[in-house]
């Protein structure tokens with residue numbers, strides 16, 4: 001049966017919630033009449049609501065634990081459907097090709113507007129995959145990721161403004177700038193762990209934004225830089241629509257490239273070292289892995305992708321200003337990684353598509369976007385801390401009596 | 407035979423006012439199994455942590471001598487990974503595996519410092535990288551066979567039994583090709599059968615050319631395995647010698663049985 005102890009806890013939780021939400025739910029100041037309305041009934045609903053929700057959550061968790069107890073016996077059978085597919089190359093390859101064909105034919109079947117939204121979503125896929133290296137694989141909580149995105153975007157904007165450099169020339173430069181900045185930031189910061197690292201990177205992200213906002217001679221301040229050219233295609237002039245389609249294809253190519261590279265990295269010697277670093281730093285060092293070097297590579301590699309997407313962002317919107325690179329942006333990208341599944345490529349792709357497309361298509365919801373993000377993240381952390389699709393460990397087959405030299 | 411591979415002299419470690427290790431000397435010769443024993447809180451694990459670079463010693467010298475080429479290195483202040491590269495690897499008293507990585511991957515991590523593939527190699531998978539990766543897998547599998555875990559290669563490390571986790575830690579340390587292996591209470595939490603298998607394993611490892619320094623509370627195991635024993639109490643070395651010498655040493659009996667037994 002449901003333990004009394006848990007009832008008590010739920011009661012406490014509901015009291016705490018009632019207290020926390022008191023100022024916004026109960027007190028309502030009427031500035032015209034200069035009176036205060038005390039909406040006590042709201043207090044009751046908040047308390048009751050949070051009580052019920054916390055009990056439901058607890059019941060769910062208890063059940064899950066019981067099931068986990070039974071599950072040990074038949075692990076292979078209960079493995080989620082998606083993961084079984086991901087494990088089987090037989091299903092995985094046709095599926096990937098189908099998805100790729102869909103992605104390539106997308107602009108032919110959907111409007112320019114839809115294509116544009118999809119481009120944005122795919123840019124976040126790449127950002128998510130980049131941050132996934134840092135947060136998901138190497139376990140370094142980076143809350144200032146948007147800074148590298150900004151560096152990429154401003155690289156293109158400024159290099160184009162001053163030196164008239166084109167998109168394709170700046171694309172790698174923007175990525176390398178960001179990676180370089182990643183290393184610069186990494187040196188002092190990487191000796192920190194967990195929460196401390198998060199706070200410092202958060203500060204770093206804000207510093208970059210504030211520099212862009214206040215250093216007028218350098219970045220033109222809050223008014224930003226306009227008239228950034230779209231990517232060129234062998235000097236061909238393009239109208240607005242085909243320009244959007246073109247960028248869409250560039251982004252699709254970038255997504256494919258990113259998935260390819262990230263996938264190979266993850267199953268390499270370096271990728272294993274990142275994972276080990278996430279799991280246990282001390283054991284990792286004791287096994288002969290250079291902690292600083294490995295972390296720096298993760299950090300700068302993640303930044304590299306943010307830089308690339310930054311350049312594309314500048315080319316797509318033809319305008320950059322500091323307002324595009326707020327902490328909110330970092331939070332969204334982080335949510336993508338956490339929601340999708342730390343360390344899992346497919347998970348991050350799903351996460352990005354869900355979190356970016358959902359608010360676009362459910363306009364009504366977009367007002368409550370931040371609320372929904374917060375809610376989703378909390379719920380995910382409680383019920384499915386591994387994310388939608390958790391990372392599949394590679395399995396190895398050996399002949400029964402392998403006779404390699406000892 | 408006279409050449410020591412590890413020479414520790416006057417090693418001291420202070421935590422604030424506490425002297426966790428106080429001027430301890432110790433040496434290990436090639437092919438030896440040496441035990442470090444002492445009551446709880448004697449400073450044994452702290453001693454290991456100083457040797458492996460997890461703590462920086464407050465005073466004293468740690469000299470490691472590679473038996474193959476005779477190069478001597480002073481380990482004080484070196485990073486843990488560099489020390490492992492020099493040829494000394496360890497296990498942990500409170501098991502520190504990589505819990506969600508597979509058994510095989512745990513051992514593969516141990517190969518890291520003996521392999522070289524870099525980012526570009528990983529992305530392009532050139533023949534050299536592929537060959538190296540195959541070697542890592544093969545060698546890790548062989549090690550798993552040696553420690554008796556080759557039937558669980560794809561199991562997550564956290565799902566292993568306690569005894570198996572300890573053996574996996576030994577396997578992971580072996581993968582770094584150490585000439586000196588430090589084991590911190592390898593038999594803790596094992597049942598008698600597992601302990602017996604462990605003794606066989608340690609002997610085998612030793613016979614394959616690894617010297618061993620081990621911390622252990624199981625006296626039967628210590629007495630049967632070790633060539634020499636060092637005894638610590640309250641951070642100081644109180645005795646050293648062969649098992650027989652140590653067993654009859656009054657200071658050791660006093661440390662283990664308390665003040666009232668007078669020698």
Ligand SMILES: Nc1ncnc2c1ncn2[C@@H]1O[C@H](COP(=O)(O)OP(=O)(O)OP(=O)(O)O)[C@@H](O)[C@H]1O
Nearest residue numbers: 421424426444445446447448449450451452453499
């Ligand atoms: N990081 C630290 N900071 C402060 N004191 C420490 C630290 N690490 C160890 N100590 C202290 O040093 C002393 C020795 O501890 P250590 O863990 O080395 O003992 P041990 O001989 O390994 O004991 P056991 O047999 O229980 O494992 C203890 O008193 C412990 O409290």
Ligand SMILES: [Mg+2]
Nearest residue numbers: 450451452499
């Ligand atoms: Mg200890």
